[in-house]
Amino acid sequence: MPKRPPVAWLKGEGNYTKASRPPQAIRFIVVHVTEGAFWPSIRWLQSEQSHASSHYIISRRGRIVQLxxxxxxxxxxxxxxINRASIGIEHEGIVSDPAGFTHAQYVASAKLAAWYARSSLIPIDRAHFIGHADVPNPFRPGAVGGSDGHTDPGPHWSWGKYLRLVRKFAFPPEPVRVTVAAPNLRNGKLVKGTFRWRAKTTGPVRKVEVVVDGKVRLRDLRAPFGGLWETRGLANGRHTIELRAHGPRGARSVARYRVVVRNRPYVLRASAPLEAAGLVELQARLTGGKTKQVLLFLDGKRVDHDRSRPYVFSWNSARVANGRHVLELRATDRFGRTASKRLTVTVVNPAIASQTVADGVWTVQTKGRVERVELLVDGEVRATLTAAPFAWPLDLDPAGRTLVARAVGLNGAVAEAPLAP
Ligand SMILES: [Zn+2]
Structure with a gap:
C-alpha cells in the first residue's frame, strides 16, 4: 500500500456539501487547473462567495493543501x-500556458491520486482519472466541462506522464527485509585475542559490516558472513560491537552487543642501576603483545630503536654529563598498543679534575664515583690508591718521564689524564 503524501490543512467553510462518503463511494479523480496563483486560489476556494471548492490544491513546487x-x-x-463520486485536485497553473506543469506538481498529485486509487479501488485509467473538461454538462446533453464548460487541465497537461506516475506510486515495490544476528555474541560476553565473528542473516544481504564503538572496522561481502576480529587493539573493558547487514534499496539490519574485552595487558619491564657509568645495558622485557619495535629515549629525545628480540640496548653514559637523566623504553605492538617504562639514572662517570706534584707528592682530584686511582709512570702502574685523598709520594724525578693518572669508576669506567709538565 502506498503512503499518503503529507498535506497542509486549510479548511474552507460553506462551499461544500457535508457528507460521510465511504472510500468506495469515490470513483473518479478530477484534475483541475486554478487559472491563478497558489495563495489567491486557496483564499478563493476557501471562501463562501466562491460557490466552488476542491479537496486539494497543489502548488508548482509540489506542496499539497487540503481544503x-x-x-x-x-x-x-x-x-x-460527478462531485458526489469524485475527489477534485486543483493544480496551480494556467490552461493556456505552454510552460505546462512542474515535475514536482505531477509527482505530488500522482502520489495523492495513487493513494486514492488503492484505498478506493479506482482503476488507473482515463475513464476514472478525468479532467474537468471531460465532465458532462448536466444541463446540455453532449456538452462537457461541467455546467460552465471548463476546459482544464488543457493541452499542456500530460495524461501519459500523470498516469504513469500514479501507477508507479500506487504499486510501490515491496520493501526488502534483511535481518542479522551474531550467534556467538551476547551482551556481557568476554572476548579476547582474535575473535571469530559470525553473522546469521536472512534476506538478500550483500554486505555485513562490523562496527566497533561506532567505527566500521571490518566488512564481508560474501556469505557466509564472518571473519576475524582482533580485540587486542582495544583497551580492556566495555565496548560496543555491531553487525550491520545491508541489502538492496537501503534495506538494513543491525545487531548490537555490549561486550567486555579482556586481554592480557601489554607490559614493558626494564631495570637500570640507580648510578651508572660507562656502557649501560638496558633490556626491554615485553609481555602480552606482539612487539613491533622498541624505542629508547634519553631525556625525552629518541636515541635508539630496535625491531627484534631480545630488545637489548647498550647506552654509553659517557656521552652525557654526570647527573640525573631519564631513560625511557617505549614499545609499540602490532595492534597499536604501547607500553613504556621510565628509568631515572644518575650518571657518575669518573674524571680527573686536576693533579699536581708539590713537595714530592703527586695529588689527584677526581669527579664522579671513583673506586680507585692508578698512577702510571711510563705506562706502568706504580701505585693504586683506593681512598681519597689520592696522594702518593713521588720517589723519582719526573723529568723526562710520562706520568698519567687513571681514575677507575663503576662498571670499569675509566678516565685518564697526563700530568702536565
Ligand atoms: Zn476545473
Whole structure:
C-alpha cells in the first residue's frame, strides 16, 4: 500500500456539501487547473462567495493543501453526480500556458491520486482519472466541462506522464527485509585475542559490516558472513560491537552487543642501576603483545630503536654529563598498543679534575664515583690508591718521564689524564 503524501490543512467553510462518503463511494479523480496563483486560489476556494471548492490544491513546487475532507463533497466539477463520486485536485497553473506543469506538481498529485486509487479501488485509467473538461454538462446533453464548460487541465497537461506516475506510486515495490544476528555474541560476553565473528542473516544481504564503538572496522561481502576480529587493539573493558547487514534499496539490519574485552595487558619491564657509568645495558622485557619495535629515549629525545628480540640496548653514559637523566623504553605492538617504562639514572662517570706534584707528592682530584686511582709512570702502574685523598709520594724525578693518572669508576669506567709538565 502506498503512503499518503503529507498535506497542509486549510479548511474552507460553506462551499461544500457535508457528507460521510465511504472510500468506495469515490470513483473518479478530477484534475483541475486554478487559472491563478497558489495563495489567491486557496483564499478563493476557501471562501463562501466562491460557490466552488476542491479537496486539494497543489502548488508548482509540489506542496499539497487540503481544503475539504475526503468524505465531504467538494463543488469542483460543475456536475453534482460527478462531485458526489469524485475527489477534485486543483493544480496551480494556467490552461493556456505552454510552460505546462512542474515535475514536482505531477509527482505530488500522482502520489495523492495513487493513494486514492488503492484505498478506493479506482482503476488507473482515463475513464476514472478525468479532467474537468471531460465532465458532462448536466444541463446540455453532449456538452462537457461541467455546467460552465471548463476546459482544464488543457493541452499542456500530460495524461501519459500523470498516469504513469500514479501507477508507479500506487504499486510501490515491496520493501526488502534483511535481518542479522551474531550467534556467538551476547551482551556481557568476554572476548579476547582474535575473535571469530559470525553473522546469521536472512534476506538478500550483500554486505555485513562490523562496527566497533561506532567505527566500521571490518566488512564481508560474501556469505557466509564472518571473519576475524582482533580485540587486542582495544583497551580492556566495555565496548560496543555491531553487525550491520545491508541489502538492496537501503534495506538494513543491525545487531548490537555490549561486550567486555579482556586481554592480557601489554607490559614493558626494564631495570637500570640507580648510578651508572660507562656502557649501560638496558633490556626491554615485553609481555602480552606482539612487539613491533622498541624505542629508547634519553631525556625525552629518541636515541635508539630496535625491531627484534631480545630488545637489548647498550647506552654509553659517557656521552652525557654526570647527573640525573631519564631513560625511557617505549614499545609499540602490532595492534597499536604501547607500553613504556621510565628509568631515572644518575650518571657518575669518573674524571680527573686536576693533579699536581708539590713537595714530592703527586695529588689527584677526581669527579664522579671513583673506586680507585692508578698512577702510571711510563705506562706502568706504580701505585693504586683506593681512598681519597689520592696522594702518593713521588720517589723519582719526573723529568723526562710520562706520568698519567687513571681514575677507575663503576662498571670499569675509566678516565685518564697526563700530568702536565
Ligand atoms: Zn476545473
Amino acid at each position: 475539504v475532507h475526503r468524505s465531504d463533497i467538494a463543488w469542483h466539477a460543475g456536475n453534482m453526480a
